[in-house]
Amino acid sequence: MSVRVFLFAELKDMMGSHSIELDVGKGMSVEQVLCHALADHPQKKIWQGHVLYAVNEEQVTKDHIAQDGDVVALMPPMTGG
Amino acid sequence: MIILHHEGFMERDKKMGLITENPVSAQALKDLNLFPDCGATVTFEGVVRNHHEGKSVEKLRYESYWPMAEKTMRTLICDTQNEWPETRILAMHRVGELKVGEVAVAIVVWAPHRGEAFRACEAMINRIKKRVPVWKKEFYGDGSAAWVRCHHG
Numbered sequence: 001m002s003v004r005v006f007l008f009a010e011l012k013d014m015m016g017s018h019s020i021e022l023d024v025g026k027g028m029s030v031e032q033v034l035c036h037a038l039a040d041h042p043q044k045k046i047w048q049g050h051v052l053y054a055v056n057e058e059q060v061t062k063d064h065i066a067q068d069g070d071v072v073a074l075m076p077p078m079t080g081g
Numbered sequence: 082m083i084i085l086h087h088e089g090f091m092e093r094d095k096k097m098g099l100i101t102e103n104p105v106s107a108q109a110l111k112d113l114n115l116f117p118d119c120g121a122t123v124t125f126e127g128v129v130r131n132h133h134e135g136k137s138v139e140k141l142r143y144e145s146y147w148p149m150a151e152k153t154m155r156t157l158i159c160d161t162q163n164e165w166p167e168t169r170i171l172a173m174h175r176v177g178e179l180k181v182g183e184v185a186v187a188i189v190v191w192a193p194h195r196g197e198a199f200r201a202c203e204a205m206i207n208r209i210k211k212r213v214p215v216w217k218k219e220f221y222g223d224g225s226a227a228w229v230r231c232h233h234g
Contacts, residue, residue: 009144010228050231054214057146078216079210079228079231080143080209080215081185
């Protein structure tokens with residue numbers, strides 16, 4: 001199955017892209033999607049510790065299971081205001 | 082009652098949204114005069130300042146996950162109004178490039194009395210900073226730039 005991954009702010013700059021399409025295994029959590037998206041990037045572990053997740057524009061916990069066609073947002077902690 | 086269901090505001094809301102690239106101003110929201118029955122109005126503006134952690138800041142660039150930011154802003158307004166049921170709240174966040182002195186966030190809270198207006202306004206800005214998917218990048222006087230890291234845990 002495939003998911004669309006959106007990256008924001010520092011994560012977007014680091015990966016050089018705002019949006020990537022990923023083929024992932026069924027039953028994968030959004031945290032596993034993050035690991036898949038960042039592959040063997042040296043900062044993977046750091047981001048794994050504090051990234052926030054949303055699926056189809058709703059915030060979810062790292063254990064949320066992604067479904068085929070989901071839009072998974074990987075977000076640094078918010079810094080608005 | 083939820084202010085976003087207010088007929089007058091919905092018309093404006095459709096045009097500009099709560100997350101906008103246009104200038105925002107608490108005074109402009111206050112001037113809508115939506116609630117003449119309220120005896121207290123508390124306003125808050127978050128303004129771009131010219132320094133951060135010892136470095137001089139020339140401008141900021143705000144980026145959002147726009148549809149989620151819009152939805153989250155509405156949810157926070159509803160939740161905060163429910164928590165202080167006599168309040169009516171409007172809040173907007175500007176995105177894009179902002180110069181020093183420009184307003185990034187504007188909040189207005191109307192209430193029959195001041196106590197709940199103050200409390201709801203402080204809660205709103207704290208919640209916006211923590212939960213609305215917006216991020217800021219700082220551009221410094223020495224030509225460098227960096228994404229701001231989270232300080233609210």
